[in-house]
Amino acid sequence: MIAITLGEPAGIGAELVAQLAAKDELNDCVLIGDENLIHQSIPSSKSLNIHHVPLAVPHQLGRLDVSNAAYVLETIKIAAMGCVTGRFQAMVTCPIHKGVINDAGISFSGHTEYLAELTETPKVVMMLLNQVMRVALLTTHIPLKDVSAHVTDTEIKQVMKILHQDMQSKFGINQPKIAVCGLNPHAGEAGHIGREELDTIIPALDDLKRQGMDIHGPIPADTLFTPAKVKNYDVILAMYHDQGLAPLKYAGFGESVNITLGLPLIRTSVDHGTALDIAGKGLADAGSLRAALKLAKSCVARSQATFAG
Template sequence: MENRQPVRVGISIGDVNGIGPEVTIKALSDNRILQDCSVVIYASTRTLSFYKKAIKEHDFQYQSIKTADQIDPRKINVINCWGDDLRIEPGQKTEAGGKHAFLSLEAATADLAANKIDVLVTAPISKETIQKAGFQFPGHTEYLADMSGVAEALMMMVSENLRVALVSSHIALKEVPEQLTKEKILNKIKALNTSLKRDFKIVRPKIAVLGLNPHAGEKGAMGQEESEVITPAIQAAKQEDILVNGPFPADGFFGSEARKHYDAVLAMYHDQGLAPFKALAFDSGVNFTAGLPVVRTSPDHGTAFDIAGKGIASETSMRSAIYLAVDIYRNREFIREIEANPLQSQPQNNKGRD
């Protein structure tokens, strides 16, 4: 295993005025992260030099390359996506910040599509500023689904054995009930089940599904979605031999012992899943876009303009995002090898057999 090729990790820098450059530099300053990967940062050497000096991270070393074809293995490589005329204003929401975040993302996803990098880690963007630059999606998840030709991706938050996926993500709360259908929830359950097997190597995943209403509807007293939509979807999934239970009341589930018996939780909407997840794992959490042919992860925090450039942003989530992307790529690689050699069985104990 020591001779295997390092995973090529592309990093889009996010909004240059947010904490993306800072947490990227900090996460990569420990060279141990390069033992199993080669890194390509899509930004500019001037941008990285600016933040390296601002946060006094002197151990951060990198080299400039023109294209991803020139990646130096187990090193930090930088592709210049723009010139030196960008005015960097830490903490400020500017149109330039959004424009250059989009330039970075476009360059990184182009190389991902061309198989010049293996995985993509996205630093945080400001949806407000990047949309002014022509980005026409609610977020990274929807953008990458469109790029991959997938109707709808699955947003999943990951921290060690805590995994929370969403049926609906970046929509207004008032639109959630009308978005929930038996078919959509069933598809999300199936996508989550597949991801747990393929991306996390869990042979028989156990999935918990949350209700939409308080007390999971209280048998219809607080809403009909559980009985009319969610439960039928769960029953249909069980018919397909998926180990899934629910709907569980969302308010107490994450604090209960029941959570420990499941490999993942499927929440109905954004804050129902992300609020408890971030309360439990804010520093270490990773946003993973499941259901795509490509691997994409991201820190679970935003641009944090209020602390940008001050040297106090935690890099833990970015580091976890890099490690998780590499792990998922390796897991998929393992599955591909097994499927390519169906007659290659694992060693078995034949003791006692004829």
């Protein structure tokens, strides 16, 4: 059983789920959200499994309301705790709006960090993937001016170990080939454009190589994210959010999946936001949600096979 959270009620989450319901793709799924919202959005919802979480106030498509911020977080919490207790085998999340949650007075930086807090997981890794590439992030939702301070020996080693382990357990790649981006232009150009590569990144990667990891880099990001090089690696580790996700989304926006590595549960998500501007207009494309559900099921099947073995 896979839990699907509907996300921000003013956005396109329910529309995306409706498209999957119309093609009978929600077998063995539970929708976590307000049942009235679900019934309004999905004509066939009477036959679906629903865990009702009431909205604080009626939703209006395209218009955010801080009153419903706690509702959004409650749906995520129910899905996550259901995975921890074994009620659900995985969770798939529709898009949320970080801004309105913070406007409601709740400190919130994203699904990834919130799930880590809920499950008391000290370190998680955000990774997105599509048919072209897999990209994991060393840092996620922090200001660009703070990235360099977070590129530390400890951070690199923790992220790389989680990435290596989950590429094995969730994707069945016994010896993943991992490429690592440099932080600075030209990967620092031997220290002339920054010393993070020489002082921190290279020594950390050398230690991990001695532990048996197949690591390549640091490689300048402007040449690493080219078709000829991307295809040579199982996954790429980017130093910061836009460095990795801009090329990934260019290569497959609307068809990519976000997966949180390092958690004691399987969580996948769409690669896009709430799309408030098109909510309710019949323009939303469920391609990314469909891919997220497919990946969740694949990870569940692999984990069950591993457990049985």
